[in-house]
Amino acid sequence: MHYELYYWTGIQGRGEFVRLALEDAGAGYRDVAREQGDAAMQPFLDGAHAGARPFAPPFLKAGRLVIAQVANILHYLGPPLGLVPDSESRRLQALQLQLTIADLVAEVHDSHHPIASGLYYEDQKAEALRRAEDLRKQRLPKFLGYFEQVLDQGGGRHVLREHSYVDLSLFQLMSGLDCAFPQAMKKLSPKLPRLRALQQRVCERPAIAAYLASPRRLPFNENGIFRHYPELDG
Amino acid sequence: MHYELYYWTGIQGRGEFVRLALEDAGAGYRDVAREQGDAAMQPFLDGAHAGARPFAPPFLKAGRLVIAQVANILHYLGPPLGLVPDSESRRLQALQLQLTIADLVAEVHDSHHPIASGLYYEDQKAEALRRAEDLRKQRLPKFLGYFEQVLDQGGGRHVLREHSYVDLSLFQLMSGLDCAFPQAMKKLSPKLPRLRALQQRVCERPAIAAYLASPRRLPFNENGIFRHYPELDG
Numbered sequence: 001m002h003y004e005l006y007y008w009t010g011i012q013g014r015g016e017f018v019r020l021a022l023e024d025a026g027a028g029y030r031d032v033a034r035e036q037g038d039a040a041m042q043p044f045l046d047g048a049h050a051g052a053r054p055f056a057p058p059f060l061k062a063g064r065l066v067i068a069q070v071a072n073i074l075h076y077l078g079p080p081l082g083l084v085p086d087s088e089s090r091r092l093q094a095l096q097l098q099l100t101i102a103d104l105v106a107e108v109h110d111s112h113h114p115i116a117s118g119l120y121y122e123d124q125k126a127e128a129l130r131r132a133e134d135l136r137k138q139r140l141p142k143f144l145g146y147f148e149q150v151l152d153q154g155g156g157r158h159v160l161r162e163h164s165y166v167d168l169s170l171f172q173l174m175s176g177l178d179c180a181f182p183q184a185m186k187k188l189s190p191k192l193p194r195l196r197a198l199q200q201r202v203c204e205r206p207a208i209a210a211y212l213a214s215p216r217r218l219p220f221n222e223n224g225i226f227r228h229y230p231e232l233d234g
Numbered sequence: 235m236h237y238e239l240y241y242w243t244g245i246q247g248r249g250e251f252v253r254l255a256l257e258d259a260g261a262g263y264r265d266v267a268r269e270q271g272d273a274a275m276q277p278f279l280d281g282a283h284a285g286a287r288p289f290a291p292p293f294l295k296a297g298r299l300v301i302a303q304v305a306n307i308l309h310y311l312g313p314p315l316g317l318v319p320d321s322e323s324r325r326l327q328a329l330q331l332q333l334t335i336a337d338l339v340a341e342v343h344d345s346h347h348p349i350a351s352g353l354y355y356e357d358q359k360a361e362a363l364r365r366a367e368d369l370r371k372q373r374l375p376k377f378l379g380y381f382e383q384v385l386d387q388g389g390g391r392h393v394l395r396e397h398s399y400v401d402l403s404l405f406q407l408m409s410g411l412d413c414a415f416p417q418a419m420k421k422l423s424p425k426l427p428r429l430r431a432l433q434q435r436v437c438e439r440p441a442i443a444a445y446l447a448s449p450r451r452l453p454f455n456e457n458g459i460f461r462h463y464p465e466l467d468g
Contacts, residue, residue, distance in 0.1 A: 052327040093286040116368035134350035
């Protein structure tokens with residue numbers, strides 16, 4: 001199967017979780033908006049294509065299927081890409097963990113946009129200072145502590161006891177948080193040895209290392225989800 | 235299969251989306267925390283049970299499986315309860331729609347808790363006024379307009395062309411929004427005829443009507459997700 005990924009150009013954003021899975025598996029895919037511009041996504045968002053209508057990017061075209069929502073896309077891609085264990089119970093566990101990652105990603109987004117995604121950061125900076133403090137002090141320790149425990153219970157090397165798209169997403173999550181909140185993450189690190197080791201192992205996987213060194217991997221920037229605003233890092 | 239649902243007592247909350255599916259299908263289930271208290275959930279959250287460890291309620295026990303995250307639970311329950319079409323593509327579409335509902339539910343929560351879920355509403359009321367205004371003016375029209383269009387494209391009666399758990403969740407979403415934002419929803423209603431008709435059809439389903447009239451259906455209240463604070467309704 002040759003896949004078509006649709007996501008906003010210029011940022012890693014939520015599309016990156018899908019991109020990492022495709023790259024790790026060596027899947028054939030086109031990054032359509034990067035080739036044709038963001039306007040290529042509009043007919044899908046307008047419902048002009050057959051298949052499930054996406055509410056927002058990213059979405060994946062696989063043959064006639066159109067699939068939106070990161071966790072849903074990864075749930076679909078897991079089996080053909082060999083990125084999820086075979087059993088139904090493990091697939092459900094993978095989806096559950098991915099949805100919990102998605103919850104934290106949404107909270108990270110809201111740490112710089114706590115009032116409205118349509119407003120500039122500068123127009124909600126006072127609120128962002130308050131929300132980011134709660135993220136650093138309450139939410140990051142809670143979420144990352146949870147993933148650390150799940151890793152530990154699974155034997156320490158893989159969150160699902162074998163390599164999966166969830167490991168790739170945890171790598172992306174940790175890398176994004178390191179970029180956005182370097183001080184806070186440095187403080188948390190001693191409590192997250194397994195997550196840190198997992199992050200390192202993922203970035204050493206040959207296909208991931210090659211991808212990260214390629215021009216396809218955009219740097220984190222101040223238009224994406226993981227933004228480094230020093231004042232939000234405490 | 236006899237199911238065990240675990241969710242906070244005293245509120246509808248996210249657990250209600252699962253409860254409506256179980257009730258509509260006439261499934262045998264226990265609402266464990268309501269019988270035994272919220273403490274019954276702790277061993278699962280502490281990782282003391284086998285099976286996937288939940289980050290937060292709700293979670294469902296089905297035999298040996300433990301499944302968390304509302305959309306994941308409904309994805310699992312859909313086939314055995316007859317609440318999702320058979321084909322893989324329609325199951326993916328259902329999951330995608332449910333995840334989009336979940337995104338809006340999170341935004342509704344944050345409209346009264348834009349800074350921190352651990353703080354009282356009164357301690358983030360100024361920020362809530364700003365965020366709720368954006369929700370009413372930008373986000374509700376966008377999300378609900380999307381669901382209205384998907385309904386329209388699916389023939390108008392069901393969001394997936396046949397009855398599914400997504401219809402039940404859209405009923406819950408609309409009912410919750412009516413409670414929390416009665417003025418805003420009254421203004422939006424003329425643009426949402428299909429969603430309104432769907433909401434009405436769902437609440438007339440015999441099993442749902444019986445459930446809504448039972449003591450098992452708690453009223454919306456100011457501890458849940460859908461809270462009526464008149465000042466947030468504009």
